[in-house]
Amino acid sequence: MSIRLILDTSALLTYVAADTRAMDVGELLLTVQENGDTTGVPALCLIEAYQQIPESVQAKLMELVGDDDGLAILLPVLAADVAAIAHLALQLTQPPAHAVTETRKHHAMLGTYHRKIYADTLAAEDILDL
Amino acid sequence: MSKRRMNLSLPEDVAEYLDNVENASAYVAEAVRRARRSERSRAMLARHGIQVTDAGVKAAGEKLRAAEDRRHRAEQERGQAAA
Numbered sequence: 001m002s003i004r005l006i007l008d009t010s011a012l013l014t015y016v017a018a019d020t021r022a023m024d025v026g027e028l029l030l031t032v033q034e035n036g037d038t039t040g041v042p043a044l045c046l047i048e049a050y051q052q053i054p055e056s057v058q059a060k061l062m063e064l065v066g067d068d069d070g071l072a073i074l075l076p077v078l079a080a081d082v083a084a085i086a087h088l089a090l091q092l093t094q095p096p097a098h099a100v101t102e103t104r105k106h107h108a109m110l111g112t113y114h115r116k117i118y119a120d121t122l123a124a125e126d127i128l129d130l
Numbered sequence: 131m132s133k134r135r136m137n138l139s140l141p142e143d144v145a146e147y148l149d150n151v152e153n154a155s156a157y158v159a160e161a162v163r164r165a166r167r168s169e170r171s172r173a174m175l176a177r178h179g180i181q182v183t184d185a186g187v188k189a190a191g192e193k194l195r196a197a198e199d200r201r202h203r204a205e206q207e208r209g210q211a212a213a
Contacts, residue, residue, distance in 0.1 A: 005194070018179030024190065026180040031191035034168055060178045071171045109197055125201035128194065 003106040004037035005029075007072065008099040010113040011130055012041065012049035015064065016057040024130060028111060029071040039072040040106060041065050044085075044098035046074065075102050088121060096121075 005028065007015075015025045032039050041064070050061055065074040077085065081101050088097035100121045103110040109128040110118065118127055133155075140148070148154040175182055 015180075016178075022178075022180050023182060023186065026175045026178075027182045027186040027190040028194065030168070030171060030175070030182060030187045031194060033171055034164070034187065035191065036164070063174065063178075067170075069167060071174065109194065109201070123201070123204065125197070125204040128197045 001036060001038050003040040003073070003075075003102075003108050004035075005032050005039040005128070006075075006099055006103045006106070006108045006110045007039060007041050007045070008110060008112045008114070009045045009048045009052075009095050011111050012045060012061060012064075013052060014113065014130065016049070016053050016060050018057075018060075021130070025111070028130070033071055039111075040075045040102055040108065041072050042075050042095065042098040042102050043077055044095040048095040081105070091120060092117065 007025070011025055014021045016022075029039050046061065046065065050058055053061065064070070065072050075098075077098060081098075084101045084104075085094065085097045088100050091097075092100070096117050099110060099112075100118060102108070103122060103126055110122060110126055111128045111130050112118065113130050115124075115127050115129055148157065151157045172182065
């Protein structure tokens with residue numbers, strides 16, 4: 001099972017909003033899973049999103065990545081990736097730096113509502129506008 | 131993992147297809163697991179207040195594949211330019 005899609009903080013915030021845009025994110029997660037692949041959630045993006053949402057929906061975010069056989073898996077900060085994330089975090093904040101590192105490592109698409117943030121660190125074609 | 135032999139009645143087209151699959155038992159087991167995984171995920175999305183449709187899932191797949199195709203073409207062009 002390969003990681004085909006990475007979701008950044010903006011995508012996670014939309015997911016928990018449970019509005020019409022959340023439907024788009026949910027359908028994207030499902031199509032990835034139903035094709036036998038999976039979606040990765042960088043831990044630093046999850047933490048950032050968690051800090052910005054009401055307590056009442058925090059459990060949703062944790063449940064999204066809480067099952068290894070579920071819709072998305074949590075991607076930890078590995079020791080081998082710390083240097084790359086630290087270097088990118090000179091330009092970006094840490095959560096998008098982690099998202100870029102995972103996108104490159106897995107040769108995945110990055111799903112985001114904030115393409116501009118990544119303009120200097122990812123090729124335009126690596127970004128999927130949500 | 132323990133296994134159990136079952137006798138199933140299948141539509142003719144499905145049975146014909148499985149006749150040509152090397153390991154039909156493993157194939158069916160994987161298909162059932164995938165279906166269960168999808169059911170669990172759809173149930174979780176519903177619990178989270180997200181109603182998805184089959185048409186929407188299909189459209190999302192097409193959007194993702196189109197983006198991946200664009201990336202593949204861009205990588206090929208960069209490769210040719212570098213050569």
